[in-house]
Amino acid sequence: MLQDQRVDVDGLSVDGLRAEYDGELRDVIEAHGSDAVASESGVDGGTVMQLADGKSPSIALSDAAAILALGEEYPDAETIETMACEHLLLGMSMAVLDVDALASELTLDLSAKEIQQKLERRAPMRLEEFVAIEYVIADRQR
Numbered sequence: 001m002l003q004d005q006r007v008d009v010d011g012l013s014v015d016g017l018r019a020e021y022d023g024e025l026r027d028v029i030e031a032h033g034s035d036a037v038a039s040e041s042g043v044d045g046g047t048v049m050q051l052a053d054g055k056s057p058s059i060a061l062s063d064a065a066a067i068l069a070l071g072e073e074y075p076d077a078e079t080i081e082t083m084a085c086e087h088l089l090l091g092m093s094m095a096v097l098d099v100d101a102l103a104s105e106l107t108l109d110l111s112a113k114e115i116q117q118k119l120e121r122r123a124p125m126r127l128e129e130f131v132a133i134e135y136v137i138a139d140r141q142r
Contacts, residue, residue, distance in 0.1 A: 002068060003083035005090065006138045018056055018131045025051050025064060028071040041066035061125040085121055088133055095140035105136045
């Protein structure tokens with residue numbers, strides 16, 4: 001789902017949307033085992049264990065993509081991350097949002113410049129930042 005275009009939030013909150021992604025990550029971890037996921041994805045074992053335990057740790061978008069890429073139904077990590085960011089940019093154009101408008105609606109303390117850098121993958125993005133940005137964009141499209 002991370003790499004899919006989200007056009008609405010289906011009545012979810014930002015936390016509910018994050019819970020969906022955490023569940024998707026947890027499914028991959030349960031299918032492959034925590035140790036194997038940490039080893040094969042290169043993601044910190046403590047972070048993998050927190051996800052497996054139902055927690056919602058801070059995690060880089062690239063690390064979330066690396067975990068998902070271990071699932072058979074997913075493309076490689078680079079493709080997941082690229083598609084996720086491209087879908088945010090596409091969603092912004094569909095919702096008629098620029099980075100200034102997006103920054104003003106986000107609950108995160110990110111400037112328009114920081115958002116632009118993250119969307120263009122010139123700066124790393126955390127999963128929680130991705131979720132917050134995606135939520136605003138999808139909520140605007142409904």
